Amino acid sequence: MQRASLPDQPCSVARTLDIIGDRWTALVLRDIAIGISRFDAIQGDLGLSRKVLTQRLAHLVDHDVVVRVAYQDNPPRYDYRMTEKGNDLAMVLLALQQFGDKWAFGGAPPIQWRHLGCGEISTAVACCDRCGEQVRPGDAIPLRGPSFDDQAAPAVGDALDQIAAVFG
Amino acid sequence: MQRASLPDQPCSVARTLDIIGDRWTALVLRDIAIGISRFDAIQGDLGLSRKVLTQRLAHLVDHDVVVRVAYQDNPPRYDYRMTEKGNDLAMVLLALQQFGDKWAFGGAPPIQWRHLGCGEISTAVACCDRCGEQVRPGDAIPLRGPSFDDQAAPAVGDALDQIAAVFG
DNA sequence: CGAGTGAGTTCCCAAAGGAAACCCGCACTG
DNA sequence: CAGTGCGGGTTTCCTTTGGGAACTCACTCG
Numbered sequence: 001m002q003r004a005s006l007p008d009q010p011c012s013v014a015r016t017l018d019i020i021g022d023r024w025t026a027l028v029l030r031d032i033a034i035g036i037s038r039f040d041a042i043q044g045d046l047g048l049s050r051k052v053l054t055q056r057l058a059h060l061v062d063h064d065v066v067v068r069v070a071y072q073d074n075p076p077r078y079d080y081r082m083t084e085k086g087n088d089l090a091m092v093l094l095a096l097q098q099f100g101d102k103w104a105f106g107g108a109p110p111i112q113w114r115h116l117g118c119g120e121i122s123t124a125v126a127c128c129d130r131c132g133e134q135v136r137p138g139d140a141i142p143l144r145g146p147s148f149d150d151q152a153a154p155a156v157g158d159a160l161d162q163i164a165a166v167f168g
Numbered sequence: 169m170q171r172a173s174l175p176d177q178p179c180s181v182a183r184t185l186d187i188i189g190d191r192w193t194a195l196v197l198r199d200i201a202i203g204i205s206r207f208d209a210i211q212g213d214l215g216l217s218r219k220v221l222t223q224r225l226a227h228l229v230d231h232d233v234v235v236r237v238a239y240q241d242n243p244p245r246y247d248y249r250m251t252e253k254g255n256d257l258a259m260v261l262l263a264l265q266q267f268g269d270k271w272a273f274g275g276a277p278p279i280q281w282r283h284l285g286c287g288e289i290s291t292a293v294a295c296c297d298r299c300g301e302q303v304r305p306g307d308a309i310p311l312r313g314p315s316f317d318d319q320a321a322p323a324v325g326d327a328l329d330q331i332a333a334v335f336g
Numbered sequence: 337c338g339a340g341t342g343a344g345t346t347c348c349c350a351a352a353g354g355a356a357a358c359c360c361g362c363a364c365t366g
Numbered sequence: 367c368a369g370t371g372c373g374g375g376t377t378t379c380c381t382t383t384g385g386g387a388a389c390t391c392a393c394t395c396g
Contacts, residue, residue: 010278012268013198013261023189023353030181034310035327039374045323049354054375075361077373087305088267091294093181095263099256100180110178110316111328113308116335118299121311126259127295127302131286134295137255140281142202143289148278155213159203160279167284191384207343217385222344243392245342 010149016092019063024048025056026093029082032066033090037079065089094124141167178317184260187231192216193224194261197250200234201258205247233257262292309335 009015020026024046031042043053057080060066065086069079082090101109101123115122126135141163144150150157177183188194192214199210211221225248228234233254237247250258269277269291283290294303309331318325 011195011198012265012272012277012279014195014268015272016264016268017191017194021189021191021194023185026185026189027179027182030179031323033305034324035330036323040372041323043374045321049356050375051355051377052353055352075363075373082305085271088270090305092260092263092267094294095260096184097180099260100182100184102256103253104180104183105315108314109180110313110321111180112311112313114311115296115298115301115303115308117301117303117307118296120296120298122296122298122308124294124303124308125297126262126292127300128283128286128288128290129293130283130288130290132295132300133283133285135283135285135292137201137250137258139285140283140290140292143280143282145278145280146276147273153213153278155199155204155209156202162203208341211343217387218344219346219386220384223384243342243394 010147010152016089019060019065020089020092022056024052025059026096028053028056029060029065029086029089030093032060032080033082033086033093037081039078039080042080060086098123178315178320184257187228187233188257188260190224192220193227194264196221196224197228197233197254197257198261200228200248201250201254201261205249207246207248210248228254266291 020029027046028042028048031045036042036045039050039053039057042057043050046053048056057066057068060080061068063085064083066080067083069081070076071079097109097111101107112121113123114120127133128135128140142160143164144157144160148157188197195214196210196216199213204210204213207218207221207225210225211218214221216224225234225236228248229236231253232251234248235251237249238244239247265277265279269275280289281291282288295301296303296308310328311332312325312328316325
């Protein structure tokens with residue numbers, strides 16, 4: 001089983017999934033994001049095996065998404081904390097949560113967010129960074145970007161051409 | 169291995185991951201989202217085994233994220249298409265992509281989006297649905313929602329209390 | 337008639353995941 | 367000063383999953 005398959009793809013989604021694209025990593029990151037920062041606490045909360053947790057934490061640290069900080073020596077004990085990159089990745093967790101809030105809990109979610117800016121309990125919506133309007137699937141169309149490679153992904157190229165043909 | 173572990177958790181992130189939380193499902197959904205709609209085309213584009221693709225497609229259809237539409241009978245042939253629920257889930261793909269664009273491609277992404285509303289090439293940003301301001305991790309704090317269950321997730325409850333203590 | 341296409345299914349083997357036990361250094365406790 | 371507990375792992379063993387490749391089936395095209 002060659003795990004190399006994903007990171008080699010010239011695709012942003014695939015590259016990101018190489019970091020959190022398995023059954024547990026995203027949940028581990030979620031725990032760290034809300035402040036559950038120790039090995040045993042995470043293991044107890046999620047109920048995954050200690051072996052797998054060790055691997056996942058090392059993976060997150062490797063990818064600079066999380067840092068392992070000693071909070072005492074003798075014996076060495078550690079906290080796991082988000083990095084700047086990890087906070088960017090937390091936007092993915094937010095998207096996962098919003099979907100789950102809507103479709104699995106029907107608007108009565110287990111966790112809500114208070115926006116410190118305005119003080120309201122709110123949800124995040126995706127907005128165009130140019131015009132500020134809310135964006136939904138179908139409101140935007142995909143185009144080849146600077147690093148697109150037609151050789152590497154001919155099927156994607158074809159699909160983009162189809163879309164371009166429809167939308168002029 | 170009891171796969172029941174994730175969907176049973178009272179957590180929106182976990183519930184969503186039960187749908188797309190493995191190595192391939194999100195990529196399959198991405199292909200369908202951009203219009204690569206047939207079995208062989210998806211298999212060829214992603215290079216995953218046909219067996220696993222069969223399983224993943226069935227899983228997506230089970231969860232109503234994708235529909236299997238016959239485009240001919242005799243022999244039966246099918247397109248896979250996004251549902252309304254699938255389009256909501258595509259917001260997760262968007263978040264994955266934005267992260268990859270920034271951290272794996274350094275701003276020269278393989279795919280860009282043209283917002284039909286304003287005509288510009290843009291990126292999506294998360295905004296507060298109350299005040300419209302852009303939201304980043306740290307700009308909002310998590311609180312217990314209507315369906316939070318302290319019994320089921322004591323560690324999460326503790327973490328929320330800690331945060332509440334800091335932010336009054 | 338033979339080759340091709342689309343959508344899977346089947347078989348076998350290697351890799352990943354789970355459970356539970358073990359380990360290590362230290363700090364209390366009686 | 368032996369015993370117990372805690373934090374953070376590692377090790378062992380066994381089950382499940384994933385990959386590769388070949389096979390099937392129904393129809394079409396040349």
